[in-house]
Amino acid sequence: MEKPVILAVDDEPSVLAAVVRDLRRRYGGEYRVMRAASGAEALEALRELRLRNEVVALLVVDQRMPGMTGVALLAEALDVFPDARRVLLTAYADTDAAIKAINEVKLHHYLMKPWHPPEEQLYPVLDDLLDDWRANFQPVFEGVRVIGHRWSADGHRIRDFLARNLIAYQWLDIETDAEATELREIAGAAQQPLPLVVLADGTTLSQPSVATLAERLGLHTQAQWETYDLIIVGAGPAGLAAAVYGASEGLRTLLIEREAPGGQAGTSSSIENYLGFPAGLSGSDLARRAVAQARRFGTEILAPMEATGFSSSNGYHLIHLSNGSTVATQALLIATGVQYRLLDVAGAERLAGAGLFYGAAITEALNVKGQDVFIVGGGNSAGQAALYLSHYASSVTLLVRGAGLADTMSQYLIARIEEAESIHLRPHVSVAEVHGEESLEAISLRDARTGELERVPARALFVFIGAAPRTGWLNGAVQADEQGFILSGLDIERDGGKRSRGWTVPRDPFWLETSIPGVFVAGDLRHRSTKRIASAVGEGAMAVQFVHQHLRAPMHASPPEPASGAQAKQPAEAHP
Incomplete structure (x- = not known):
């Protein structure tokens, strides 16, 4: 296959030459850099490339061109190469047009001219966009x-x-x-x-x-060391943020994830209210970026790998893993988050994964093309799934127990759902039963006001009905509230004015510290946490500062002996 194409478009010869020079210097080894001096010339080149079955990875287009503006060109190019990343070159006066283009032509970025040096002003932006393109495009499938x-x-x-x-x-x-x-x-x-x-x-x-x-597939499932400065269990936004900050600040950091990086947020089809991303991004994109950052700073990631048990000994915390090994640390961050609650109706257990899905809107979107699908739940996750699935399904019906969405969903999602013709809301209903032998065929809905049952055909049902904390592997070792969310800081219960027996150091717990010294919690799993991605990221980063303070305290302990049958290996060189 030919190299993917980067096309630069500008009507000023000197500017176009400079753009092409900078592009070839950085990307000439992996991409074919082409040029066009007008919108019409660019469109002709794009159509020829499409006829030859070549691919375009990136369009770098000037806004002010006679005959056809950059935004107009990108609108035409969207039909020819919809997956190409689109960058608009602007002057200061064109900022409003560039912002408007984010929605009109799904613009990925706009750059002010001139840029100098390109190593700071141009390449980091284009590197990120090309990474995104490569992550989502497979011209010749070999996987x-x-x-x-x-x-x-x-x-x-x-x-x-x-x-x-x-x-x-x-x-x-x-x-x-x-x-x-x-x-x-x-x-x-x-x-x-x-x-x-x-x-x-x-x-x-x-x-x-x-x-x-x-x-x-060669995924990393064996720990390199037996002992770490910081172990993080759970690779959602909180865990990934802690991994980035912990490893970047010199801590030997291990991140353990039972399913996949990103956690529940990683299943989101679109995150539109996360700071710094005006055009939004998917949960998988956020997870990919965070994993790349964490690994860049030296975080070791075990995934998929499940923490199955926990114990503390002599100031160290031991995490027992599903492969039979045990790892130890002086500082542990619990960031296992929450999981969607299961639908407790007849037939649900039998049909899970066979038409009844918990989350998984992105995975199953293509399979519901042309179908009428249902979503249970009224939170943001349900709203994002409804909008995403509406691009594939004939219709999407939101089933909610209450009178509407105002109390449970962000207003920006409600507004978009109301504008979507293929999305319908059915309030005051719940799922009473799901039907089907080998796959989902129908669901029975109960009207909360009358109690009447209605059976409707359904090939796909997506469930987003609240979340339960993932704490089973802790075996009750840390204090939690009645719902199982972990207490920390001042929320930890006292016994007669004193800390519980598990508290063994002469200080009060840090804000994100649990009832066991050196064990911290961040994200949705924490008692009274704000269930937002930005909050989870902030808590994960903040927890690392408390970890440093804990590690600086005098320690009169030595690492515990490895558990019998432990599979983790100890490298010859000791960690400094």
Whole structure:
């Protein structure tokens, strides 16, 4: 395949030459940098590239051009190469046009001319945009292929795992894709149970577990050390922020995630109210950026890997992992967040993953194309899912117990839902039962005012009905409220004016510290936390400052002996 194209467009020859020079100096090794001196010339070039089945990664277009403005050109280019990243070159007076273009042509960025030096003003922006483009574009597919039945729960489990871990894959429906049957036969797996995973090297896995698939894909599932300065359990926004700040400030940091980086936020199809992203971004984009930052500073990430137990000994905290190993730390941050509550109605357990989904709107969007789908819940996650699915489904119906959305959803989402013709709201209803043998076929709705039941056809039901804290692995070791959210700081209960027996240091707990010294909590799991991504990120960053204060305190302890059968290896060199 030819190199992806970067197209620069400007009607001033000297400016165009300078832009092309800067682009080729940085990106000439991986991309073919082309130029055009007008909007018409650029459109002609784009159409020729499309006919030759070449791809365009980036458009860098001047706004002030005779005959066709930059915004007008980008509007035309959107139809030809919708996945290309779009950058508008502007003068100071063009700022309003650039901001307007964010909505009109889905502009990714605008740059003021001139820029100097490009290493500070140009390349960081374009590097980020090209990283985004590469993360979402697969011109020639050479990755993982998954063959299975459309409504298979096992197939959904594997697709969701791959998608949330940002592993490119191709889904082939055995019932509708001729390639699926052919590939299955070529692989000699015609009689093997589905789903069948075909790896890039041609080997196959029949109904693999997530752990087996992760190992075969080369994901990091063995800790490098036995002891760390900081261990973070949970790679949602809070955990990822703590990993970035902890590792960047010199702490040997281990991040443990049971499913995929990003946590519940990572499943969001669109985050539009996060500071610094006026055009919004998806949860997977946010997770990818944060993981790249954390790794850049030296964070070690184990995923997928589940913390299954916890204990403290002599000032150290031990985390027992699902692979049988144990790791230890003087400072632990609990950031395991929350999980969607399960739908407690007849048929729900049987049909989970087979038409009934908890979250997973991004994973299943293509499978509901042309279908009428239902969403249970009235929070922001439900609203974001409704807007995303409305681009694929024939109709989306929001089912809420209350009278409306005003008390549970952000106003900007409500406004967009009201504008969407394919999204409908049904208040005062709840799901009473789900029906279907091998996949979801219908749901029964109960009217809260009359008690009447109504059965309606349904092929997909997405559930967002509140969240329960993930604390089972702690075995009650830290204090929590009645709902299971972890207490910290001044919220920790006292016994007769004194701290509980687990509190062994002569100071009060820090604000994000739990009832055990050196064990901290951040994010949605914390008692009375603000359930917003920005708040979780702030708490994760703040927790690292308390970790430093804890580690600076005198310690009269030595690391515990590794648990019997521990698989983590100890490198020869000691950590300074």
